[in-house]
Amino acid sequence: MPAQANKHFLEAVVNLSETQDIALSEDVYSEKGVKLLARGAKVSPAMYAKIISHKLVKPIEVCIAAGDPPSGAMLVRIAEQVLEELPLLASICNWSQGRVNPVGMLSKCKFSASAGTLLAVAFSRSEHAARHAVMTSLIAMGIGNAYRYNDSQLMAAMCLGGLFHDVGELYVDPAVLGGAKLTATQWMSYASHPIIGAALAREVCGFDTTTQRAILEHHEYADGFGYPRSLRAQAISPAGRILALAEILSALVQKPAAFSRIDIALKIMPGEHEPELVTLVNELLREGRSAKPEKIETLEHDVNANVHSVFLRIADVLTVYDDLVAKSSTTSPAVKTILDEAFDRFAEVQKAFASTGVTSLPMLDGKLEGDELDESRFEAHCVFNEIAWRLQKLSRELVLKAGKMGENDSRALLRMANALAGTAEHEATIEESSNVAVEPS
Ligand SMILES: [Fe+2]
Numbered sequence: 540m541p542a543q544a545n546k547h548f549l550e551a552v553v554n555l556s557e558t559q560d561i562a563l564s565e566d567v568y569s570e571k572g573v574k575l576l577a578r579g580a581k582v583s584p585a586m587y588a589k590i591i592s593h594k595l596v597k598p599i600e601v602c603i604a605a606g607d608p609p610s611g612a613m614l615v616r617i618a619e620q621v622l623e624e625l626p627l628l629a630s631i632c633n634w635s636q637g638r639v640n641p642v643g644m645l646s647k648c649k650f651s652a653s654a655g656t657l658l659a660v661a662f663s664r665s666e667h668a669a670r671h672a673v674m675t676s677l678i679a680m681g682i683g684n685a686y687r688y689n690d691s692q693l694m695a696a697m698c699l700g701g702l703f704h705d706v707g708e709l710y711v712d713p714a715v716l717g718g719a720k721l722t723a724t725q726w727m728s729y730a731s732h733p734i735i736g737a738a739l740a741r742e743v744c745g746f747d748t749t750t751q752r753a754i755l756e757h758h759e760y761a762d763g764f765g766y767p768r769s770l771r772a773q774a775i776s777p778a779g780r781i782l783a784l785a786e787i788l789s790a791l792v793q794k795p796a797a798f799s800r801i802d803i804a805l806k807i808m809p810g811e812h813e814p815e816l817v818t819l820v821n822e823l824l825r826e827g828r829s830a831k832p833e834k835i836e837t838l839e840h841d842v843n844a845n846v847h848s849v850f851l852r853i854a855d856v857l858t859v860y861d862d863l864v865a866k867s868s869t870t871s872p873a874v875k876t877i878l879d880e881a882f883d884r885f886a887e888v889q890k891a892f893a894s895t896g897v898t899s900l901p902m903l904d905g906k907l908e909g910d911e912l913d914e915s916r917f918e919a920h921c922v923f924n925e926i927a928w929r930l931q932k933l934s935r936e937l938v939l940k941a942g943k944m945g946e947n948d949s950r951a952l953l954r955m956a957n958a959l960a961g962t963a964e965h966e967a968t969i970e971e972s973s974n975v976a977v978e979p980s
């Protein structure tokens with residue numbers, strides 16, 4: 540961890556100190572050996588300036604202890620609430636047949652002072668942050684159970700990795716986290732949160748390497764279109780692969796008609812997640828679905844307009860790609876390679892879009908009514924969101940690559956990124972999972 544406290548993290552600590560005691564667990568020294576604060580002192584807003592203006596001998600993260608960090612009992616309370624609300628979540632967390640009880644694992648969680656404080660600060664951001672962490676942990680343990688329940692190291696990594704996977708977000712400007720649209724620079728800053736989270740897991744929490752990697756890889760996808768390192772398939776650890784899938788599912792599982800949404804999300808781009816894991820999730824979900832059929836919502840928006848907008852975006856990408864290839868002598872060979880890879884991926888997304896048959900659904904409008912009409916519109920809506928989400932992901936990937944290149948090369952990649960995102964200036968939404976990037980028009 541850096542010798543100087545992170546501004547955003549420290550602000551979050553100070554905010555929490557207004558509702559919960561946070562004491563210094565040891566003396567705090569500046570890098571020059573000056574004692575700044577004494578052990579036992581309570582963190583207060585007045586301390587902020589003193590801490591932020593010095594490089595410290597020890598990171599502030601390991602010198603503070605929250606008075607009331609999340610306990611096993613508190614985690615169980617949140618878990619029981621979400622399991623009660625979301626029957627599909629309960630299906631994924633099925634732990635019969637000698638498997639590990641995910642809620643039981645949460646109940647046994649005991650954190651060091653530094654780890655507990657970190658989690659307390661992360662949970663204090665919002666009720667959603669705490670629920671999301673617990674749900675991701677439950678789902679990861681549920682999939683882990685079906686995958687290798689007797690691998691205790693993996694199961695512990697699922698439990699802790701789920702709870703702590705987004706702690707790196709504490710180090711990102713809240714304006715970035717709260718923004719509906721991000722600039723390229725903001726997106727690059729957000730994309731660092733898994734790296735920061737893994738460093739915190741190692742240096743502040745003392746978690747093992749399986750858990751550290753799970754946190755580092757919780758936005759990596761098997762097809763290489765994740766971040767921060769764009770790892771592929773087996774280069775991602777088993778714990779990382781499961782956590783990435785759990786992260787996606789934790790957003791989808793709380794939406795209306797979650798089964799249908801998850802079904803489409805998992806089918807639309809084969810290769811995004813490890814096939815064995817997808818099969819396991821499908822098995823768990825099928826058992827849950829048969830218990831209670833779900834109600835498909837009636838959508839009021841115009842499916843034709845949504846499908847049309849995807850077609851326009853596809854046409855724009857094709858034009859921009861052709862133009863950039865024609866001008867490839869003005870950019871470095873690396874740009875051409877990146878563009879070709881992106882175009883191959885884009886072609887896969889296009890193929891997935893065509894294969895869903897959604898392009899023919901608008902024609903059915905007017906001929907269908909009642910439940911059949913609702914179902915066809917709902918399916919088109921899910922497909923549209925999933926496709927738009929993949930184009931957005933591909934766009935972000937190019938933005939991250941553009942950030943590492945010279946100005947001319949960067950401009951070319953950003954142009955392609957803009958076309959993929961369907962924006963004139965590059966912007967990216969920060970939503971982490973599918974089905975949320977684009978709202979119906
Ligand atoms: Fe997350």
Ligand SMILES: [Fe+2]
Pocket residue numbers: 704705732757758971
């Ligand atoms: Fe994340």
